[in-house]
Amino acid sequence: MNKMQKEKSGAFIVNETDSNDVFIPEEFNEEQLMIADTCRSFIDTEVAPHFEQIDKGDRALMRDVLKKSGELGLMGVSIPDNYGGFGQDFVTQMLAAEVIGSAYSFSVAFMAHTGIGTLPIMYYGNEDQRQRYVTKLASGECLGAYCLTEPGAGSDANSGKTTAVLSEDGKHYILNGQKMWITNGGFCDTQVVFAKIDKDRILSAFIVESDWEGVEIGQDEHKLGIKGSSTTQIYYNDVKVPVENLIGKRGEGFRIALSILHMGRMKLGANVIGAAKSAVTLSVNYANERKQFGTLIANFGAIKYKLAEMVIRVFAHESAIYRVSKDIDVLMDDYKKTYEDAGRAAIDAISHFAVEDAILKVYGSEMLDYVVDEGVQIHGGMGYSAEMGIERGYRDSRINRIFEGTNEINRLLIVESMIKFAKKGNYDLFGEAEKLNESINDLCEMKIEGGYYEQKMTTISHFKKVIALVIKAFTNSFKSIAQEQEIQNNIANMIMELYITESLALRVKKIEDTHNNASLPLYKDILDVKLYDAARIINKEALEAIASFSETAEDRIPLVNAIKALTDVPLVNVKDARRRIADKIIEENRYKI
């Protein structure tokens, strides 16, 4: 592999990327694969036999299984070795998260513990806090939770009312307030709690132990899905928190909360891959057993269409996840050279990729919802029965569009972050758009020529031009773009399609250039179908956006013509391509492509 280039978040909107500069899942090393294998074996032997019992709300069992994962070292994958972990790079952390993602409620509990329950202390805590808490969280001796949301403070997280008042002797903060939707609330030992000190405008973060006086844990919520995951309210009644348990600086809590959510979104993007692959396997297993009209339903084109679309979306999303994971590793290594603290270097590198993490959270959670929905449909009536695993997968998927920042908030973040970084000068989005505007009529004449990959990359560069033109027109038309959430959604959807499709194209090209892979023709089928679909989506979203704010038809004509020309892609026999993809899955009888 060539030396990886240091990427800037959102820069893909104007820059071309060399396929040699992206990391692809086909490049996992032996140790990474062994770690994935360990996670898989653990799920198969220690968690899967208990899926039902865990879902019945057996908290003691959940706690026991979590502890076992700790004994195996799985809770220490992200933690440096001086705090009892194994200091794995981000790509490896994401691979482990992918595999764990197939374990329904266990996955939610595990990820909440290892991510938002542990990493605020690891990344922002001081040495004493890390030694006292992170070492125990990494081994599973303690289980963690993260307490940000309040009844009146959800997406608007900084509006929380929980207070922390310094005691007269200056030794404690006295915590009062209420938190809700706390994952692992029912059995956690430690909590990262956000509250405002005195009359501060901004949150601060504290470490609270569940058995301290005044901490009252509510009953488990009854939920639509992830029923095995404990979700509670927590009340703080004059809880004495030692001043040594303030994480970072006073008023740094909101920054900590947002950074940790960036990390959580990335990991969620990996989790959904494992869940989706598992749903594909359940669905193809059923299609290969169920007979109707004298034949297996796997032989029907309508079922093949579903299986193929499931695979296309998983494979494309996976391409983007590991692309950005490696970008994070490269940036993290760079930051570690200059930062005094490796923890801060790690979280700053992760939260740098604000555009990508929001894309992957939204695309990934919607990808999984699509996959489980079609999975239920393939199962027919049985899909609606609680006897089948796909029913659990369907219910458990839904939360992913809500937690770690709703998809609505994240769509806005994609656009706002991309514009913010462009204005900061990280890449010349507006300059590029200006140049395109100057010769807008020429854009209608642009041709897609050359070999296979040249054509694909040209099409993708056309998508970039469309998005740049729309963003430019949008920002020119409104003083406050924040008021135009519908148009931001149009733009976010285009950016997502671009990033996912480009990552897929780069992956397939790299496989062809560097790997002797028998499945290459199928990967090209996946790319053909995905690119074709992406062009249609971008065409629709761009035209919808333009029609929403361009006042007169005259204004619109050159831009509309350019959008239509740049999203005009050659016809593809998507039916045959999808059938070939489905046939491979049907032959393997599991997600293996």
Next chain:
Amino acid sequence: MKILVCISDVPDTTTKVKFKDDNTAFETAGVQWVINPWDELSLTRAVEMKEKTPGLIDNITVVTVGPKESEATIRKALAIGADNAIRVDALPKDAFYVASQIAEAVKNENFDIILTGIDSADYNGSAVGGMLAEMLDLTSVSSVSSLNAENSKVTVTREIEGGTETIEAATPFLAIVQKGIAIEPKIPAMRGIMMARTKPLKVVEPADSETLTHIEKFEMPQAKGACKKFDAEGVDELVNLLHNEAKMI
């Protein structure tokens, strides 16, 4: 006490088996390789014994006959808990060849217990263990389903016709192990995976040895036919079909 576990690198048991070169060779493209399940259970038992009684087992070595690609499997064995590994750098051509290579590689190592799986999941020959014991001039016990050691006293349980037999075995000996030796294969822990890269893996050149078999061709088993069901009263029809259609009676 020193234990040797012989491991074989085999296709994952969910592999869709295909043949190539006019059905004379196994198609390895896209195949995932794993430790032979019986060998993995043998290793698991050895590691359990070492962990349970400190000082009882000084060393667990794994040995395999295979190309460089099989080192991923070897390192997994090291991650599970073997202390060191030997790889005989040769393709495992047949049971006699494999047994000869292992015998040559370990003949001076003085292992107290040698464990081999009862068969490998690819060719199911069930031959290496017996041959290896003969070549090393060791006592062998077959169909071993339990292995225990206390001080220098080693007991094994083996399956016999109609039951089991528990015997005390004098070391050195070779045990050909099967179901029951361990409940589940040990999952490599993160610490084990990290340590595997630092454990010694010795590569030795193959000794001169002949092969006693060669593969003429592979055939896929016939697909299972449709199943016919009869009521308890339909014995006459059953007999008729067994006699006239299946021609079994």
